[in-house]
Amino acid sequence: MTTITPNAGQTASQASDMLATVSSDEQTLRVLLKPHLSVRQALDTTDLRVRAACGGLGTCGACLIQTVSGEFNPPTLAERQKLLPEDLAAGMRLACQLRPHSHCTLYLEHPAPHSAWKSLDPTQLYHASGNPAISEHFYGVAVDLGTTHIRLSVWNRQSGRRIGTRYSINPQVAHGADVLTRLNAERLDVQDCRRIGQQAREAIMDGIRDILSRDMGEITPVLAALGKVLIVGNTAMLTLICGNSGDSLYQPENWQSPIVCLPTDADAWRQIWRTPHADIDIAQPLAGFIGSDLLADLLATGITEQSQPMLLADFGTNTEIAVWDGTNLWASSVPGGPAFEGVGMRNGLTAEAGAICKVSASGLQTIGDAQARGYCASGFIDAIALLLDKKHLKPSGRFAEPPTEQGFLLQADVPKSAIFASDIDIFQRAKASTAAAMAQLLALAGLKVNELDRLWICGSFGQHLDLNSAFRVGLLPTLPSERISLLANASLAGCEQLLLNPAGPNLLNEIVQRARTINLGGVFEYENRFIDNLRLQPMPIEEFQ
Template sequence: MRGITKKIHLTLPIPTEEDCVSDQERIQRALKKQGVDAVLPLPILRKLYPFCTEENWDFTISLAYDGGQWTAVNLEPQDTTACHYGYAADLGSTTLVIRLLNCNTGEILGEASVYNHQIQFGEDILTRIFHAKDQPEHLEQIRRATVDTFLEVFAQLENMTGISCSECISMVVAGNTTMVHFLLGIDAFCVFSSPYAVHTLNPGFLCARELGFPLLGYVYCYPGKANYLGGDIISGAIATRIYEKKELSLFFDIGTNGELIIGNREFLLCGAGAAGPALEGGSVKTGMRAVPGAVERVELKDGHFHLLTIGQKPPQGICGSGIVDMLAQLFLNGWISIQGKFLPEKSPLIHLEEEEYCVTYAPGLNFYQSDIDEFLKTKAAAVTMIYYMLELTGLPADEIGHFYMAGAFGAHISKESAVTIGMYPDVEREKLVPVGNSSLTGAQMLLLDRSILEYLDRIIETMEYVQFGAVDNFIHLMTAATAIPHTNLEQYPSVVDEMKRRGLLR
């Protein structure tokens, strides 16, 4: 491993009158023989005596890379090089996920997650931004909540593995631009407001203890490209390696916001825009996050719903992947039109409630017309981002080698259902590749391989950024995509074939 941390076991000759160099120089000289130039800061200098004498000059030194040099951060008796740990983190607006890694082998020793404590200041990012705007005490509340979220996950991982955060050297964090601002205690209103000149896109390596983390070394925050294209997406690009491929690829991280990169080793075109909370179960009356009891799979057969829930618990609501299945099944069974409107004559399960049509999919759980309308707007925004970027490159969808779909939503969604409702392009299914939490994967990769730092700047400089909100005809393009699967059915030949097979189209 060539990561951003090292642990080196040293057995050094005891000082004599003939060899009376300083303790500092003795250690640095030994490290240099192993190809490491390191700085010994004041806390380590203060520890040299009586530590080195008491340990008979047999100890392990921990080193942390700060982007320019190695810094000694700890001394331990004897050989502890096998105990070499670090963290990789995906700091999301909803959830924080952290992996504890063996930095010698790359083994994942544990993974844990919690909801971001910032949620107490607003379910959506914009509410949090306004809460902190020009209010230093409120900003500090959000910063503290962010740090406490990390500390909670550290405690979970310690309970799982017995390894405390004080034994870990450094951490790599991938998060969007707002989350990084809040982590650092910086007002994030600049992310949302014109001229969108944010306070930092590349804070680099920061002292962990200055941030409030009891780690030995540094916290590295992945750099971003723009206000709405943050380090989490750059980390995802690293995870998929689209920047080094000959073939054209498309990377799409879809959630409340949609961030997209298309290109190869020759060019990278990237963009970002709002998709909406419906993809994560938000704005759907019985929607919920992907937790036990959430409906994640839906099949409609012979007029009856067949549901699969997370954890095989009784259904309590429906999450994003279940919503996509629901729409696809309602459409393919002719219960909703191409405009997504309920056809109540098709089933007694479709009925009026509070002057709105809905379908009962489980006892006490309905899926409403307003749910469909909101979700179709969200899916229209998502797929329009894809088609707009393809239009800019002058390429049809079938010339893209792979479509990498990131995020928890992208990892669990049914490809067929997503194509059926027009959320994904109608391409060969093996080209649609779910990559899970690519932000977390990219953070792990950098923790274990610092050579990634050498070409991060080049990748970001190569990117040409498009802000979808500034595209003049984006709303017009979205309107065409609100139909199921799309107003232009020629873009969805496999869906047309299935509609004909079911007698929905002649």
């Protein structure tokens, strides 16, 4: 059974949340603090992390932070042991022990060195019960290897305790190379394939080490006791990390058939990672164009255990879509293009500090309230919805008045709020391919949107998504919001279940048995639907009733 509570809409801010303004000498962030999280846990999800070398128990004393204003919990025993009375009196605290009781201002003199790794909100991840049968090498790692993001978590498999989670941009994106685009545009040569595969391996270990150093305070002994690493991901990334060339992915006959992804050099891999006992396990993709990340999503959401029809879409560089009719699963994937990851647009960003994540008539909102540096997908979708409402943009995708060379400035004094005709074009095609794929799979399953008991939106894309904007531009079918669930880290949650739940592999196998993979490239009706869905308008309702 799934242990994840469906979450309609995003985790909205609540009255009990406190707003913390946290400064270092380099930057200032505004962070919403949930009552159950310490200041350290909240900052771990941002670009401004405290130094740390324990799991937040107050034992390392590294996470010193200066309180400037606001009311807080009294110093804990750990703080009284680690800090001098005069430091406490001067407002020094340990971030891992600190919980504000009011809005507050904090100063961080010595932040941790900059890192691309951030923690994930564990509330939507897997809850494990532990497995006493595991007597040695009891650490385990779950990895969701995406084209643009890597998410992972380190576990004590015996006790069922999650030691930490991290996510980061996949380094190959930082190198300016979108694997899928490149696989489409040109053959990667063997060296490129090997390099990308190696980079992915290095990135995963880098993330593991970040968790171990910050959340346990020791690395080498834990790596030596690491018994299992389980990786889910899209087929292209899994092929490359296994050390294979991407060649097999070019053959159309492979697109719909299972592709075996097994490490070619497991011993060397373990040696480089210094994890002599780690069983490195790749969750096998469903087909050449449908990765095991979709299977992990299905596992995490538990859709295939339901009797009601449901639709799941995992938005990303490749958007994977599955329709469950109560008995069978219809799965496909379409190019999201980079549009849904915020990469590729002129002012596109992933969901990071400074990304415009929400746009409304009253203004722009950025992640961390930082200076606007561009749009992440949710902000861009809001912007398009607003431009349509204000008639600056037509349903055809044309601007009412052609914008200048600087683009259309959504906010006159924010140059990075500029939107260009080419951005709209990229978005139109991405949303049309997604909307058409949903409609086509529903048609194949003999279902209508109205019959869907639930629509699951997976991937970090959903984190800040405004559903009304998504309806307005025709990206999602208009459904009551209580029938829509957003689950940003579903693939990792599914991977965790596969790592920790002894029944996981069987559940996965059942999903695979029920799945039919559909290559929409060969479906004529799909092309008509694609073209019909290019217009920026709500999805045609007659298709769905």
